[in-house]
Every structure is written in C-alpha cells, then in structure tokens.
Amino acid sequence: MEEPSIGTRSMRWQTYATAFVITALIFATAFYAANYFNNLRATEVRTAQDNVFIDILSLETQFALLASHSCSDISENSVLSREIGPVGERIAYLETQASVEQDSLVRLKRYYSLLQIKDLLLMQEVSEKCGLEPIFILYFFSNKGDCEDCEEQGYVLTALSRDYPQLRVYSFDYNLENPALQTLIQINNVENDLPALVINGLPYYGLHNVEDIENILPELTALQTTESEDAATIKR
Numbered sequence: 001m002e003e004p005s006i007g008t009r010s011m012r013w014q015t016y017a018t019a020f021v022i023t024a025l026i027f028a029t030a031f032y033a034a035n036y037f038n039n040l041r042a043t044e045v046r047t048a049q050d051n052v053f054i055d056i057l058s059l060e061t062q063f064a065l066l067a068s069h070s071c072s073d074i075s076e077n078s079v080l081s082r083e084i085g086p087v088g089e090r091i092a093y094l095e096t097q098a099s100v101e102q103d104s105l106v107r108l109k110r111y112y113s114l115l116q117i118k119d120l121l122l123m124q125e126v127s128e129k130c131g132l133e134p135i136f137i138l139y140f141f142s143n144k145g146d147c148e149d150c151e152e153q154g155y156v157l158t159a160l161s162r163d164y165p166q167l168r169v170y171s172f173d174y175n176l177e178n179p180a181l182q183t184l185i186q187i188n189n190v191e192n193d194l195p196a197l198v199i200n201g202l203p204y205y206g207l208h209n210v211e212d213i214e215n216i217l218p219e220l221t222a223l224q225t226t227e228s229e230d231a232a233t234i235k236r
Contacts, residue, residue, distance in 0.1 A: 138198035140174045149207035153195040
C-alpha cells in the first residue's frame with residue numbers, strides 16, 4: 001500500500017488545525033455569550049432586589065403617616081393596599097431567578113410578611129376607629145414543591161383582587177421562619193394543609209375558585225352592587 005505523500009499529510013494537518021480553530025472559536029463564543037447573559041441577568045436580579053428594598057422602606061414610611069391620620073384622610077381603598085401588591089409580585093419574580101442570593105431573598109420575604117401584618121393590624125384598627133368594613137383574606141402557601149394547588153390559588157386571588165379593588169388579600173409563606181408570622185398562624189389555628197385561606201376568622205383548606213370564595217364572602221357581591229349603583233348615580 002502506497003503511503004500518503006508529504007503534501008497530502010500536510011493538507012490533512014491543515015484541515016485538522018482549521019477544524020480545531022473553528023471549534024475552539026465556536027466554544028469560546030458560546031462561553032462568552034453565556035457568561036455575558038448570566039452577568040446581565042444577575043445585574044437585573046440585583047436591581048430588582050434593590051427596588052424591593054426601596055419599596056419596603058417607602059411602605060414603612062406610609063404606615064407611619066397613615067397611622068397618625070384622621071378618619072377623613074383614610075378610606076377602605078387606601079394607597080397601601082395598591083402598593084403592597086406590586087412588591088409581592090417583585091418578590092415572586094425573584095423567587096424564580098436561579099441567580100438570586102437566597103439569604104437576601106429570605107430576608108426580603110420576612111420583611112414583606114411583617115409589612116403585610118402591619119397593614120392588617122393598621123386596617124383593623126382603622127376599621128374600628130372609623131367605622132369602615134374592609135374585607136380581608138389571609139392566604140397561606142408553600143414554595144417547597146409540596147403544594148400542588150398553591151399556584152392556582154394565587155391566580156384565583158389575583159383575579160378576585162382585580163374584580164374587587166376593596167378586597168384585601170394578604171399572602172404568607174407558611175414555612176417562613178418569622179415569629180410574627182408564626183403567631184399569626186397560631187392565632188388563626190391554621191394547619192399545615194395548604195393552600196389555606198382565613199376568611200372572617202375561619203380557616204378553609206384546599207383549592208377554592210372564585211365562585212367558592214364569593215359564596216363564602218357574600219359581602220363581595222354586595223360591595224360590587226354598591227359600586228355599580230354609585231357609578232350609575234355619578235353618570236346621572
């Protein structure tokens with residue numbers, strides 16, 4: 001058998017070398033792109049975390065301001081309820097990001113839980129003082145992967161909040177290590193059977209759709225009827 005000539009061997013080595021260089025360039029480009037987008041995502045997550053911290057500080061200041069106001073300055077549809085919701089949505093977004101620092105996320109969730117409890121206590125106090133009748137729902141969920149219906153229950157409550165702006169929904173991670181939260185759980189006798197709702201002081205377990213909750217809370221329908229009558233009066 002005739003051996004390849006020196007020129008043929010040289011061409012082969014050139015082909016191998018070219019293929020190696022092209023492959024190396026492809027891997028280097030892919031590595032650079034992945035690193036670039038990971039850094040971009042990490043920056044985005046850090047920015048979101050910073051925004052949540054700022055929002056939380058802003059809410060705390062509003063608590064202090066509203067607590068000292070007279071009844072004429074406070075309504076059932078206060079600015080607090082409108083602003084607490086978006087902060088919760090940002091925290092929910094951070095929970096889906098793999099690059100988020102878990103210790104910081106847990107601190108944010110603990111702080112956010114305290115803010116919700118503060119708002120609950122404030123509105124209960126205002127209700128007694130000013131004769132208001134806000135409607136509360138306490139929602140307890142788990143992020144450990146042991147609650148199949150928790151995500152769906154969250155969607156239901158979001159839809160309810162959209163349909164009934166005066167409804168106050170407070171969402172809590174049942175497993176979060178927070179003394180104030182654990183006290184709230186004990187006071188309301190909430191068992192580890194999630195998702196769980198506390199409505200008018202009574203716990204309800206399992207997934208509840210919009211119609212279920214409307215049946216438990218007939219005040220919602222009355223509230224919607226009142227709002228419709230008010231709107232009709234304004235048009236006249």
